[in-house]
Amino acid sequence: MTGLGLTGARGVSPNLALDELVRERRRAGVSVVHLGFGESRLPVFPPLAERLTAGATRNAYGPVQGDLAVRSAVAGYFTRRRIPTEPDQVVLAPGSKPLLAAVQMCVRGDTLLPLPCWNTYPPQAMLAGKSVLPVPIPDDCGGVPKPSALARTIRTARADGRDPRILVLALPDNPTGTLAPPAVVRELCELARAEDLLIVSDEIYRDLLHDPEQPVLSPAEAAPERTVVTTGLSKNLALGGWRIGAARFPSNALGAGLRDAVTSFASEVWSTLAGPMQEVAAYAFGEPAELRAYLARAARLHGALARAVHRIVTSAGADCRPPTAGFYVYPDFEPRRDALFRRGVTDSASLQHRLLAAHKIAVLGGHHHGDDPGGLRFRAATSMLYGDTAEEQLAALDSADPLALPHTARLLDALREGFAELCE
Ligand SMILES: Cc1ncc(COP(=O)(O)O)c(C=O)c1O
Incomplete structure (x- = not known):
């Protein structure tokens, strides 16, 4: 026995744990339709691999914030999205996850989160010693709190001795796959200004709008003086394993102070973005025409499959x-609560369990997203339907009708059957 205590040991992130469980089932010969992991299942776009190879000799540590060339490319990326940015407002990192965690570590006060939300936000806030202040999302979109509920939560939290200071938004959102409309973003920005909140706008899915004409308003446009934006290449370019993320800080004294604090944190934790990845990032954030064309095809595929699964679950009664x-x-x-009750499903944990055990469909229950555990909700990641091999995934990316490809049609049939059985 020892008197040493562990802090922050909460087990592996539930999505990673579920992914491991599915792998185990598959190794045992069970065929599972895996909708449980938020990864874009597409092969690496070849020019990105070429940049990675070209960067292989970059073995020096390099500046903590990232090379000037890379920060300039990121500044250009934001500026093209109506968020004028100078290179010194940018910090690169191995993924946006550590940047989001660093902001939580460097800003005092408690954290307001829209719920349900990406399963990493609550533990990050808690690891930083903060209270999580949950606020429900509106009926038509996720990633943002209902403005009226946010105002109420702030009042109650202050009365309880809490100090709400950080508001995290996901634009667009994981887990709902939706984007909050500009009017809601504007209202939240006004509230943040009135209540002196820092907005952390997680825009990692911004380039994956199913309809490229859909209006987007970043809080960095509506409340530039108090918004940190994070982004990365994990989702749009399917490079999760390469770990490339960026943060953009406000151009004022608050932004400079926060950037310096995050840079100092980075210098003690991850040092810098890996040299070869800086080479990749400079190319990708520069957005050459061939990359934009690839992105447009990826966004179209994401939309086609997400809508197909939406049709399946709503036809089953959800x-x-x-x-x-x-x-x-x-x-x-x-x-469908009554029908599910007959199968022993009474909450989101038993729903997740039943879908995997009886229908071989892996999803992540709403309780893992901070949702009411008594609800019957889950997140389905539809990008896992593009195929298991690079050939299947490329065929899906290139197809004018990806739903008609034999491998996607087979998986969609299995889903249709599974959800219909669950709800009958
Ligand atoms: C909303 C959201 N933000 C951030 C991330 C993390 O991305 P990164 O790979 O840049 O750390 C994810 C990944 O699942 C995500 O869904």
């Missing part, structure tokens, strides 16, 4: 916000 970005749907099987 309510579900129509997905408009990224590769998720977040159905609510409350209307």
